[in-house]
Amino acid sequence: MITRVTSTTMMNSASRNMQSAAAELSRLQEKASTQKNISRPSDDPAGTAAALQVRADQKLNAQYTKNVQDGNEWLTTVDSTLSSVTALLQRANVLTVQGANDGALTPAAKETIAMELESIRDSLLAASNTQYAGRSVFAGTSDAGHAFTSPDYAYAGVKGSSVERRIGEGQTIRLDGDGAAIFGEGADSVFAALDAIAADLRAGVNIGPRITTVATHLTTVSSQQAVIGSRQATVLSAGETLLDAKVSLESRRVSIEDVDLAEIILDLKMQETAYQASLAVTARALQPTLMDFLS
Amino acid sequence: MSTFSGINAAQSALQAARAGIDVAGQNMNNLTTEGYTRQRVTLASVAPTGRIGMLASPTFSAGQGVAVTGIARLANEMLDQKVRSTAASAGFSYVRASALSGLEKSLNEPSTTGISAQLTDFWSSWQTLSNSPNSDAAAAVVIEEGTALAAQIKQGYTAVSSQWDSLRGNASLQTDELNAAAAQVAELNGMIRSALASGTPTNAMLDQRSMLTSSIATLARGTVTQNTDGTVDVLLGGNMLVSGTTANPVTLAGPRSIDGSGAGTNPDGTAGATAVQLEWASRPGAAIALDGGELGGAVSMLAPGGALASAANSYNAMATALTKKVNEGLAKGQTASGATDFFRLPTSGAAALGLTIIPTKASEIASRAIGGGALDGSIADKISLIGKQTDSPDALWSSTVTSIGATTKTELKLSVLADLAATSASTNQLANSSVDLDEENVNLLMSQQAYNAAARVLTTMDEMLDTLINRTGLVGR
Numbered sequence: 001m002i003t004r005v006t007s008t009t010m011m012n013s014a015s016r017n018m019q020s021a022a023a024e025l026s027r028l029q030e031k032a033s034t035q036k037n038i039s040r041p042s043d044d045p046a047g048t049a050a051a052l053q054v055r056a057d058q059k060l061n062a063q064y065t066k067n068v069q070d071g072n073e074w075l076t077t078v079d080s081t082l083s084s085v086t087a088l089l090q091r092a093n094v095l096t097v098q099g100a101n102d103g104a105l106t107p108a109a110k111e112t113i114a115m116e117l118e119s120i121r122d123s124l125l126a127a128s129n130t131q132y133a134g135r136s137v138f139a140g141t142s143d144a145g146h147a148f149t150s151p152d153y154a155y156a157g158v159k160g161s162s163v164e165r166r167i168g169e170g171q172t173i174r175l176d177g178d179g180a181a182i183f184g185e186g187a188d189s190v191f192a193a194l195d196a197i198a199a200d201l202r203a204g205v206n207i208g209p210r211i212t213t214v215a216t217h218l219t220t221v222s223s224q225q226a227v228i229g230s231r232q233a234t235v236l237s238a239g240e241t242l243l244d245a246k247v248s249l250e251s252r253r254v255s256i257e258d259v260d261l262a263e264i265i266l267d268l269k270m271q272e273t274a275y276q277a278s279l280a281v282t283a284r285a286l287q288p289t290l291m292d293f294l295s
Numbered sequence: 296m297s298t299f300s301g302i303n304a305a306q307s308a309l310q311a312a313r314a315g316i317d318v319a320g321q322n323m324n325n326l327t328t329e330g331y332t333r334q335r336v337t338l339a340s341v342a343p344t345g346r347i348g349m350l351a352s353p354t355f356s357a358g359q360g361v362a363v364t365g366i367a368r369l370a371n372e373m374l375d376q377k378v379r380s381t382a383a384s385a386g387f388s389y390v391r392a393s394a395l396s397g398l399e400k401s402l403n404e405p406s407t408t409g410i411s412a413q414l415t416d417f418w419s420s421w422q423t424l425s426n427s428p429n430s431d432a433a434a435a436v437v438i439e440e441g442t443a444l445a446a447q448i449k450q451g452y453t454a455v456s457s458q459w460d461s462l463r464g465n466a467s468l469q470t471d472e473l474n475a476a477a478a479q480v481a482e483l484n485g486m487i488r489s490a491l492a493s494g495t496p497t498n499a500m501l502d503q504r505s506m507l508t509s510s511i512a513t514l515a516r517g518t519v520t521q522n523t524d525g526t527v528d529v530l531l532g533g534n535m536l537v538s539g540t541t542a543n544p545v546t547l548a549g550p551r552s553i554d555g556s557g558a559g560t561n562p563d564g565t566a567g568a569t570a571v572q573l574e575w576a577s578r579p580g581a582a583i584a585l586d587g588g589e590l591g592g593a594v595s596m597l598a599p600g601g602a603l604a605s606a607a608n609s610y611n612a613m614a615t616a617l618t619k620k621v622n623e624g625l626a627k628g629q630t631a632s633g634a635t636d637f638f639r640l641p642t643s644g645a646a647a648l649g650l651t652i653i654p655t656k657a658s659e660i661a662s663r664a665i666g667g668g669a670l671d672g673s674i675a676d677k678i679s680l681i682g683k684q685t686d687s688p689d690a691l692w693s694s695t696v697t698s699i700g701a702t703t704k705t706e707l708k709l710s711v712l713a714d715l716a717a718t719s720a721s722t723n724q725l726a727n728s729s730v731d732l733d734e735e736n737v738n739l740l741m742s743q744q745a746y747n748a749a750a751r752v753l754t755t756m757d758e759m760l761d762t763l764i765n766r767t768g769l770v771g772r
Contacts, residue, residue, distance in 0.1 A: 003722075003723065003726045004726045004731070005726065005731070006726065006729045006730060006731030006732075006734070007326065007729075007730070007731055007732045007733075008326070008327075008725055008729035008730065008731070009722055009725050009726050009729060012722065012725065013722065016718065040396075040399050040400060040703075041399050041402060041404060041405075041696050041697065041700025041701075041703065042395075042396070042399055042700045042701075042703035042704040042707060043700075043704075044700075045697050045698075045700035045701040045704060046697070048404065048405055048696055048697055048700050049693050049694075049696070049697045051405040052404065052405055052411045052689075052692075052696065053693070055405065055407075055411065055412060055415070056414075056415045056682065056689060059412070059415040059416065059419055060415070060418075060419070060682075062419075063419040063422045063423075063679075066422075066423075067422065067426065070426060133427075135670060140668055141663075141667055141668025141669065141670040141671040142668045142669060142670065143429060143668070143670050157668070158667070158668035158669075158671075161667055161668045161671060163670070164673070164676070165426065166422060166425070166676055166679070169680075169683060172676070257405065289732045289733055290732065290733040290736040290737065291732065291736060294736065294740075
């Protein structure tokens with residue numbers, strides 16, 4: 001069938017073609033200026049679901065990264081405190097060994113040792129109450145503000161509780177040092193032990209048997225420090241994993257959501273040409289009628 | 296054959312040529328008139344008078360000229376029919392596609408400010424609270440993010456509901472339009488019938504009626520049947536919308552709001568329809584089955600199971616799921632007062648509209664496990680993980696967005712296809728009925744030449760008579 005072509009149909013089809021070329025041009029312009037492949041869900045429903053997922057994962061990643069930083073600070077505080085605790089206990093060990101030399105020491109010398117031991121005890125007590133961001137790092141989830149107080153050296157923390165940070169979807173890490181395990185509690189605590197040594201020295205009792213007590217505490221602290229160190233290593237490696245994930249998540253988001261600049265500009269240029277062509281063709285086609293040639 | 300019959304014949308040719316020029320002029324005058332169908336003079340040659348009796352001369356006679364038998368309207372009922380049926384489909388898809396586009400825009404996804412992003416922020420804030428459970432600042436962030444989330448859910452629901460309202464209002468206007476068009480068709484039917492009876496031209500009225508029936512088709516897929524007396528009947532869902540000179544009005548009945556309220560009662564006292572539907576004014580309660588047209592599209596979108604209602608239900612489901620998940624999680628924790636709920640659903644009305652947050656400070660949020668220390672935040676940590684569960688509000692939202700996106704994509708495609716069909720039908724119709732300048736110019740020239748030729752014939756006749764009357768019998772004078 002040969003369709004009858006009239007001025008009206010030509011005019012209509014010309015305006016329709018220009019309209020569709022202009023619509024396509026505007027669509028490409030929107031894409032190019034927003035740089036977004038998906039600006040509404042119907043552009044790519046499956047891609048939209050993936051984009052929502054990636055964005056959520058990115059936010060989670062950012063939160064875990066914050067947690068890792070916070071956790072690292074905590075663990076650094078615990079670790080450096082335990083280092084100084086070790087140094088103090090080593091000094092206490094030396095003093096205890098010195099003080100055990102009954103025959104060589106005058107009571108005045110013993111008093112000096114006792115006093116130094118007491119000052120070490122005070123320093124240890126202060127170390128056990130170290131705080132990070134307002135929280136006692138050895139008191140677990142307690143809000144007492146301290147882990148141990150003299151003179152009974154009772155543990156103020158909540159036993160069996162731990163402070164944890166989520167550093168991955170299924171991964172948490174413990175941040176606090178277990179105060180009860182590191183320093184001991186009440187009469188069994190390192191503080192009470194030092195008090196007892198000082199008292200023995202003053203009373204003239206031989207402190208030889210107490211040397212092992214101090215050494216045991218020293219071993220406990222060292223092994224706890226090793227635990228803290230390994231946790232810190234875990235946190236740092238989790239931080240690196242998160243950083244890697246951040247990069248790969250961002251590249252996934254870009255590949256889902258963002259346009260290929262070169263491609264879109266090429267498309268835009270082509271469409272611009274197409275639009276101009278349709279304008280030019282329309283201008284030529286609509287001009288002449290038989291009227292132009294009748295005199 | 297009479298002496299003057301030739302003059303009469305030439306005169307009829309002059310008239311015919313003039314009619315041709317008039318019609319060509321009329322066509323050109325209406326080049327851009329919407330709905331105008333081109334016209335043609337129909338001519339017929341007039342046969343010679345019969346020869347009666349034995350004395351009739353045996354000579355041949357050429358005939359008595361030309362007669363204008365009418366002015367034909369070059370419409371094609373089949374093409375018109377095609378235009379009406381494709382326009383009905385295009386109208387149906389157009390309304391659905393534009394409503395769905397509006398709906399998907401109101402989702403505001405994917406974006407950095409949509410509900411999805413807000414949900415993630417909300418879960419993240421629980422992590423922060425878990426890190427410092429006694430911090431009022433961290434608690435304030437959780438409460439703020441929760442409030443913002445509730446506000447966004449409410450806003451989304453309101454957007455859908457107001458879209459429903461405006462679509463309902465629009466459908467109501469279209470119903471009025473449909474009734475007005477039906478009444479005009481009925482009136483034109485009467486005018487055309489009497490014009491045909493009295494022999495007056497009907498072409499202009501037919502053009503008008505054709506435009507009206509097209510708009511009825513676009514509105515509600517009214518089908519047209521032609522009657523022998525020149526009138527048309529318009530059927531809607533199998534029943535008469537226009538029957539001869541009578542139009543049967545329709546009304547849009549059903550709820551006035553997306554939650555199904557405001558349906559009112561029928562005049563007979565029965566409860567109004569539970570879904571928005573088109574009814575005959577004379578038979579309230581019985582829905583007219585609409586399978587096309589803009590009204591059909593609107594009614595399908597307004598239906599209780601339609602896209603808008605489902606979207607509104609999704610917002611409600613989100614609010615409910617959020618409340619259930621968070622409150623259930625927090626029930627394992629403890630606060631000083633013993634109250635652990637975070638979200639509160641409204642006791643009546645849409646859940647999405649009345650979602651509120653109960654706690655105002657850190658001590659009122661049950662982030663601490665029963666038996667845990669004062670600074671325990673393990674419950675808050677568990678809450679922060681809700682977003683990762685398979686039946687989380689996040690998953691619900693993501694599937695809502697995806698399904699609306701997919702539906703919209705399909706509907707947009709359908710709309711493009713329906714548009715193509717409608718455009719092609721309308722192009723075919725225009726190709727048949729629209730005025731072409733070149734053609735009319737040619738017709739004009741032909742009529743002009745015919746006029747000139749007839750005038751020439753007349754002159755020849757005149758000269759002949761002059762010879763006969765003035766010059767005959769003068770030989771040798």
